[in-house]
Each structure stands twice: as C-alpha cells, then as structure tokens.
Amino acid sequence: MGAVVWGTTEPKASDMGACGEAPEVALGSTGAPSGATHGHTGDQTRARILDVALELIADRGFAATSTREIAERLGVTKAALYYHFRTKDDLLAAIVGPAMSELDALIEQAGADASSDARDGLVCGYVDLVARHADLIRVLANDPAVKECASLHAAIPLFQRLVPLLAGTDEPDTAQRTRVRAALSAIHGALVRGQPADDPGILRATALQVARAALGLPEPASPVAQTRR
Amino acid sequence: MGAVVWGTTEPKASDMGACGEAPEVALGSTGAPSGATHGHTGDQTRARILDVALELIADRGFAATSTREIAERLGVTKAALYYHFRTKDDLLAAIVGPAMSELDALIEQAGADASSDARDGLVCGYVDLVARHADLIRVLANDPAVKECASLHAAIPLFQRLVPLLAGTDEPDTAQRTRVRAALSAIHGALVRGQPADDPGILRATALQVARAALGLPEPASPVAQTRR
C-alpha cells in the first residue's frame, strides 16, 4: 500500500473538487474548468470553512453541529458551503484528511520494525502528530458519529494498524492490546489542553512519558531537560 | 456536601441481557413516578428504556441517537418514552445518575487525604467504577453533546474534583494536571473492550497498572497475581 489520498487535502490545493471521485463539472463557460478565475479566492474560502467547521465540531461533536451553524459563524449561507463540499460527510472527510495522511505516512515509515527504538520513534511521531492536531484527533478518536460517516470508514483500519506496531508483536494478546489502547488514550487525554495557557511543551513531554511507561518503553537518557520526576 | 441526588435514578431491574452488568447500589427512593397504579410494571418499562437507550447512545453518541430510534428498538412509541421522561436530556440524566452517585461517594470517601495509600485507593475505586460502567463513562467523558445537556452540568465539576485528589496536591501544576488527565484517559481507553471476549480481569489489571505508572504511584507488592511484566 503506497500513498493514500485522504480527501483532496493538501497545503496548496490546485484544484477544488471536494470529493476525490467527483466528475469535474465545468462551472463557468468563461474560465478554466479546474478553478476560479483569479485562482485563490475559492481556496481561501474553503480553508476558512475547514477552520471554522473543525472548531465547532471539536466543541459540540459532529452530529450536534449543523451546517447552518457553520455557515452562520462564517457569515455565508449554507448553499455556499455546499458549493465547496458535496455533503456534510465530505466536509468532515476534508477536515480530517491531512492528519490522516500524516498518520498514514508515519505508519508506513515505521514499517514492520518491532525494535524498541522503532517503537519509540513511532510513539514520538504520534505524540507530535496529536499535539499538532489535538482538536481533530479528539474528534476522530472519541466522537461516535464519526464512525458512522461513510467517507471516513477508511480511518479506523489506520488506527488498528497502530496496535501491533506499538505492541511490538504481530499478534498481541489481550494485555498487550490493552496497554496500547491505554497508551493512545493517555496521549489523547494529555494533549487536550485543560487550562487555556498550559505550556504545550509540558503537555507533550508528559504525554510521551506516560505513553512510554504504558508500553514498557525505557525513557531515553537524553541530554535534553526532563520535566521533573 | 452530603449525598447528592442525580436525576430520578434508581437501580435498574435485575434481568436483561443487553448490558449485562449487575447494578447493585440502592441509592434512594422507590422510583415510582407520580402515577404508577400497580407499582412495578412502570418501573420495569423504565428500566428497559434506560437499558436500551444507554446501548444506543454509547454506540452512536447522544446527539445522533433519536428518541424515535430508542422507542422503535423497544417496540413502543415515542409517546411512551415521554411518559417516563420529561425530555431527552432527562433521560440521559437518569441513565448517568447511578454512576455519578457512585463517583460522588467515591470522592467523598477519599476526602482530602493526599497520602499515597489514599490516592491508590481512589485509583482502584475509579478503575472498578469505570469497569462496571464502561459504556456510560465513555459517553460522559467523551461525548461533547453531554456537556451541552443542562441536566448534567453538575457532572463536570465532579470529574474536576478528581484532579487534585489524584495529583496529591491542592494546586497541581500543568504537568501534574496533565498526568492526571492522561491517567484517567488511559483507564477509559483500557476498559473499552476491543475484542468481544477479552478477559475483563486483564483489562482492569492493565488499566490500574498504567494509571499508577502515570501518576507515579508504586505498584503494591501484593500477594495477588500480577499480569506479567
């Protein structure tokens, strides 16, 4: 399995199809079929939608967040949303896409190397990923409405692939699988910022520490400062 | 602050297979609402509703579970539901009530004792509580729709009271609070059964082990068998 496309998401989008397999419909007879006349306004709007939608969904949950609410907060109409995304599910898929691509790459990179160092690298990478996408990962991992979303059923196997890699064995037993689940949950829980101005560095360091302990990975004796104890 | 009444909850009926946990604590009054003519048929129905509703809500989330769905699964009509519960929020409060009472009692019992033994006792108690109410706690802790539910805003302070008690200090700093959040999340994550027939004992032991490690509590050198490692 090579590179997987999660939605059409990438940092600098050059085309605007919300859905990967959607036929490209010529929207305006005067311009190029692939985009806006000036080439960037549409993408900016799209990015704003993703931004606001994530904020709301992370706060209220996917099912409890209506498209009306999202549009209202943006100062546009629902119809504008539906120009950029075919369905509400597609919107969620686009929000989640970039982080899923990263996770995919992380797992791919870890390969099947079960050495302690490789496992530690995977844990570090995962902590880093979750730290940068805290809201998003919390939605993915906790919101039950997500697993009902058809555009996202590909995300669940990804998390499952994480289990044997972190356990360090191809067929982990109950205790090993449980330890992995506990470690992942601990990472998620640690990185949901409690107080508004908690130092993110401390959050990350603590998450890593607890996850390593859960997985039985030794603390590396590194020159960098440890956060006490 | 003494015993708190959480909703109009009473212990649910003794049979039933769907949830499979034995609720045992008698919390308060005879649960008969204003007009039960025979005194027990209504309670049975009520218990069935709570049971089925929890199952559905745990699976789909609160916001995504409609009263129609609950009623349909029960073979009754929505109106029957609304005879037993004034609103959908009240239904959730009744579902969650017993476990909240238990948590309340657990915290009360732990008092302000910051000794290592007291903290360990609290962790053990919490693991036990979550193990017996896994579905429920997951909804409470993870479903964003819950914190929007007016009947339940009293539950959030409860979890917050847990933090200083587990941290072992009245004013925990960022790292200490983070460790507590990680430990609680780890417990929740460990106790959500992955495979249908995972040994619950292993799940509980692993949850306890990881939580202790996260909180810096020593493993007690007890005669009871440890689960490997």
Next chain:
DNA sequence: GTCTATAGCTTGATAGAC
C-alpha cells in the same frame, strides 16, 4: 462564488383517546 428560496424529511415534544 455566493446568494434566495424551498423541497423533503426528521427531530423533540404534546394532546387526547383508550
């Protein structure tokens, strides 16, 4: 690209017969 307007459906909740 964004709008207005609206179709078509589901929701939570109520009234009143039995």
Next chain:
DNA sequence: GTCTATCAAGCTATAGAC
C-alpha cells in the same frame, strides 16, 4: 401506561438567479 395523531422547528441538500 400506552397508543394515534399531530405540531413547530430544525435538519441536509438542491435549483436557479445574480
């Protein structure tokens, strides 16, 4: 205690003007 029938309000999604 449970039903049928019904409500207003909200929802996702679409059509078509500008």
